[in-house]
Amino acid sequence: MTYNFDPEKWYENERLRLDRRRRAGELTDEAAARAAEELERRYEAMLARLDGTFPVGRQPTPEP
Numbered sequence: 001m002t003y004n005f006d007p008e009k010w011y012e013n014e015r016l017r018l019d020r021r022r023r024a025g026e027l028t029d030e031a032a033a034r035a036a037e038e039l040e041r042r043y044e045a046m047l048a049r050l051d052g053t054f055p056v057g058r059q060p061t062p063e064p
Contacts, residue, residue: 007050011043 018039022032 005050007043007046010046011039014039014043 015036018027018032018035021027022029027035
């Protein structure tokens, strides 16, 4: 399986979308700043998940 998701491009697109909304008056400067902080948090969490390892095949089930 090929995984072609580009997290940097996603982040860039989302930042541009926030900037457009702020310039259009849909977001105040404060709301845009809060949204940018949330976007940064989501981006960092995404990178942490993408950098993780993923087991392949059957995994042993832990004993109770």
